[in-house]
Amino acid sequence: MARAPRTPTKTATIRDVARVAKTSTTTVSYVLSNEKRYIRPELRERVIQAAEQVGYVKNAAASSIKGKQKKVLAVVVAQFGNTFFTRMCVEIVSIARQAGYVVMLCNSDEDPEQEKEIIQRLIAQRIDGCIVSPALSQIDNLALLQKQHIPYVVLERSVPGAITDHNFVSHDNVQSAYLATRHLLDAGHRHIAFVAWDSPIPNVRERVEGYRAALREFGVVPREDYILNGPLAESAGVEIAERLSTLPVTAIVFAQHDLAKGALRYFQNNGIRWPDDYSFVVVGTPEWAEVIVPHVTCIQRPEQQMARAAASLLLHAIQDPDRPTEQHVFPSTLVESQSVRSIETAHHE
Known part of the structure; x- marks a missing residue:
C-alpha cells in the first residue's frame, strides 16, 4: 500500500505543550522533568495529556540536527530470551553494520508500558529507524514512531487497529x-x-x-x-x-x-x-x-529471511520515506x- 507524501512537520516543543495545557513553559519543564516541586495534581495531569497530544518527547528537538542522520537504528523485541528473536537480531545487526549503522537492541519483555518508555527514549536519541515486535501485539506505541515520522518495520507481530500502512515482516x-x-x-x-x-x-x-x-x-x-x-x-x-x-x-x-x-x-x-x-x-x-x-x-x-527483509525494508524507508510500504510473510519448513x-x-x- 502506497503512503501519501509526507507534509513536513516540526518536532513538538515545550512551547507547544504549554500552549495546549494553558500554562507556562517553566511549569511544563518541571512536570516533564519530574522535578520535586509542588504542582497541582490537575495541572500536572493536564501537562502530561498535552505532551501526549502534541507528540512531545523530551530533548527531541535539542538533540536533532536537521538533515543529518545519526546512523543509529533500534530493534525492540518482545522476548529477548527467545532464540527466535535473538537470531534475527544478530542478522539485523550484521546487515546494518554493512550499511554503516549501529544498532541499539531493546527488550520490552511483553510489557506495553515498558515498550512505551523504551520507544520514547529511542525517539529522544533521534534514532534513524526502528524494527519493532510489538509487546502483546498492541498498536499504541507504534503511533509514537509514526507521529515523529521515524521509519519503522513491524516484525512478526501483526497489529490489528488503525495503523495499517506500515512495513511488515513475519512468518506464516x-x-x-x-x-x-x-x-x-x-x-x-x-x-x-x-x-x-x-x-x-x-x-x-x-x-x-x-x-x-x-x-x-x-x-x-x-x-x-x-x-x-x-x-x-x-x-x-x-x-x-x-x-x-x-x-x-x-x-x-x-x-x-x-x-x-x-x-x-x-x-x-x-x-x-x-x-x-x-x-x-x-x-x-x-x-x-x-x-x-x-x-x-x-x-x-525463516529467521534469516525475515531479518534480512526487515533490515532491507527499514534501510529503504530511511532513504526514501515516500516509498510504498511492503508486507512479507514467509513460509516455514518441516x-x-x-x-x-x-x-x-x-x-x-
Whole structure:
C-alpha cells in the first residue's frame, strides 16, 4: 500500500505543550522533568495529556540536527530470551553494520508500558529507524514512531487497529501449525493435542487456525478440550503435561517451545517416552531440540529471511520515506527427526 507524501512537520516543543495545557513553559519543564516541586495534581495531569497530544518527547528537538542522520537504528523485541528473536537480531545487526549503522537492541519483555518508555527514549536519541515486535501485539506505541515520522518495520507481530500502512515482516503462523499437525496426521495420529501460549496476540490464534484446518482436511473434528493453553513458562508446560495424561491423545503440537521444554521435562521425570508414548512436533527450533534424545521434529521458521527483509525494508524507508510500504510473510519448513512415529490409524480412531 502506497503512503501519501509526507507534509513536513516540526518536532513538538515545550512551547507547544504549554500552549495546549494553558500554562507556562517553566511549569511544563518541571512536570516533564519530574522535578520535586509542588504542582497541582490537575495541572500536572493536564501537562502530561498535552505532551501526549502534541507528540512531545523530551530533548527531541535539542538533540536533532536537521538533515543529518545519526546512523543509529533500534530493534525492540518482545522476548529477548527467545532464540527466535535473538537470531534475527544478530542478522539485523550484521546487515546494518554493512550499511554503516549501529544498532541499539531493546527488550520490552511483553510489557506495553515498558515498550512505551523504551520507544520514547529511542525517539529522544533521534534514532534513524526502528524494527519493532510489538509487546502483546498492541498498536499504541507504534503511533509514537509514526507521529515523529521515524521509519519503522513491524516484525512478526501483526497489529490489528488503525495503523495499517506500515512495513511488515513475519512468518506464516497458520502454515507453521498446519505443517506440524499435518505431519502427525500423515503418521496416522487422529487424537492430537495443541499446546500454546495463553495470549491475545494474533500469532497464537493463527496457529490454532492452522491446527484446526489440518484436522478438518483429514475429516477429524477438532476438540476444544485438546487445546491446552498456559502462561509463557516451563512450569506451565509441566502442568499441561500432567493434564495431557488425562486425555486419550497420541500426539501433540507444541506451538511454543518453553511450554514444550517443560512438558518434556515432565515426561523424562515420569518415565514417559517419545515417540513411543507420545509423538510430537515443536513449532520453532530451540537450541535444545538437537541435544535431547530422541531428537525433536521441528518447524523451522525463516529467521534469516525475515531479518534480512526487515533490515532491507527499514534501510529503504530511511532513504526514501515516500516509498510504498511492503508486507512479507514467509513460509516455514518441516525438519523431521525422531519424535514422531507412525501408527495404525484404525487402532486409534
